[in-house]
Amino acid sequence: MRNTVLVADAVRRGKNNFSKKDVQRETQISWGTMCKVVDNLLADGFLFARKEEPSGRGRPMIPLCINPEAAFYVGLDIGSSHSHAVICNLNFSVIFRTSQPTPRYTGQEAFFSWLFAFYDNVISESQIPSEKVKGIGLAISGNIDTTTGTIVSGGNWGIKWGANIPVLEKLTEHTQISAFTLTTQSAAVLGEYHFGRKQGCANMVTIGLGVGIGSGVISDHQLLLGQPTRPIGYIGHMLIPGNQHECTCGFHGCLESYSGGNSLAEIAREQLPDRPELHSAAALDHAAANGNPEAIAIISTAASYNAAGIASMVQLYSPESIIFYGGQSRSDGFLFNRTLKAFKEILPSERRTGIDISISNLNGYQSALGAARIAYENFF
Ligand SMILES: [Zn+2]
Structure with missing residues (x-):
């Protein structure tokens, strides 16, 4: 996992009460490197330091906090019958969610115009500034090559083996935002691990x-x-x-x-x-x-x-x-x-x-949440 992710995860776990010392203990990153990461995140506005009234002697502890509005991650899950979308802020609170039936695949042109409209609607309905979206995770029902970002097959919604649809390239071209794609099954377990009833x-x-x-x-x-x-x-x-x-x-x-x-x-x-x-x-x-x-x-x-x-x-x-x-x-x-x-x-x-x-108690959103999380892990 990247150091920025490890640090932000620790700050989030600390519920805005962790100092640098706590973050170092949690992440096990060397002190110098950890300080550099924290300072960069503070400078870029992803974290802020809460000012505490000094109590007693000694240096006051400075708690680190996530700035929740500093970045957003979009998770899309194209299921074989229904598709779901979530937008998470940097605290990983869900600020928007929606779902709709997945149309049966009839060809790349129709699929991409549907996918782009789905994404565009999510952004416009959520009213978040699109430049604050720092990554998109795309979970897809079927066989997905995560290294090339292609849909190899999606048998349950009409895509035969070997289709090799360049979904990542097209989505990135449309949105100008970094994206990562994986199967809906992988995204589901990642969503449960981070947000479900048995998280961790x-x-x-x-x-x-x-x-x-x-x-x-x-x-x-x-x-x-x-x-x-x-x-x-x-x-x-x-x-x-x-x-x-x-x-x-x-x-x-x-x-x-x-x-x-x-x-x-x-x-x-x-x-x-x-x-x-x-x-x-x-x-x-x-x-x-x-x-x-x-x-x-x-x-x-x-x-x-x-x-x-x-x-x-x-x-x-x-x-x-x-x-x-x-x-x-x-x-x-x-x-x-x-x-x-x-x-x-x-x-x-x-x-x-x-x-x-x-x-699951995530009401069908487990894969969309996992997709948002993997976008954060890759692009934060
Ligand atoms: Zn089979």
């Missing part, structure tokens, strides 16, 4: 259950950032023996090709052709909850596939906390509860003890 948890796994299924990993406080050719937490595309369904990625038998939100509707159409009222994931879940045996059979299969994916993440990364998010992560959902039950059946209890399981 050293070993954390997020599980997204929605149209797509995927996972993100924080290991020893570090975000594991995947690349298209070596993805991290790619459980939606774990191959499940006996599953023959074609996946949006082009393979057959992927977990997501059965358990994903759109896939469940397709399975229902295939297995229950004369029950059109059950041809959606929500209707199927509701019918299963009400005891419909065909719906229960489909949901139970989906739950057992989900459980295999989640249990594998536990086996690989030994998290202390698992946080669920996405449209199918509902405490009253039949599929969600069946998934937890199947997970407990598949994973030996000694591997499960001590793992905290919860549903």
Whole structure:
């Protein structure tokens, strides 16, 4: 992590009561370097020193404070069904948020004009001066090359493998602001790590259950950032023996090709052709909850596939906390509860003890928040 980020994070953690000495203790940066960083941040107006009335003898402690309005970071999350945006100030308070449906991909021209309009509206509605936006984080559902800033694929919203859309170059050209792009799954776990109910948890796994299924990993406080050719937490595309369904990625038998939100509707159409009222994931879940045996059979299969994916993440990364998010992560959902039950059946209890399981309280904004955070980490 860059020194400016380490220092500003420490000042924020100190809730505007830390002196340079406290910052040095927290960051472990050498005294001389730390002082230089602090002085530069003070000179540039990102920090200010609060004046305290001297009390008693000795030099008064000078508490360092964040100037919240000195910089803003935008987090965009292009999900396969909905897109979210947040603007955070330098205190990482959310000063603006919005969401809208993601249009299905029909080509670069239409996509970019939609993306630019989404961003422009966020800036104009929030009424922040655009020159104070110091970075944009862009989370995208699909396979994202973070080094080249390209969308390699986004199967769940219509982008086939190999599309290689230069999203970062185009967004930077449009906004003239530095940007960083990553997958919505990586951004989600970063958002949870910094802003969620288990923030600061050293070993954390997020599980997204929605149209797509995927996972993100924080290991020893570090975000594991995947690349298209070596993805991290790619459980939606774990191959499940006996599953023959074609996946949006082009393979057959992927977990997501059965358990994903759109896939469940397709399975229902295939297995229950004369029950059109059950041809959606929500209707199927509701019918299963009400005891419909065909719906229960489909949901139970989906739950057992989900459980295999989640249990594998536990086996690989030994998290202390698992946080669920996405449209199918509902405490009253039949599929969600069946998934937890199947997970407990598949994973030996000694591997499960001590793992905290919860549903995100970030209301769908976890990836947008993570995107804003990674923009700050890269460009502050
Ligand atoms: Zn697949």
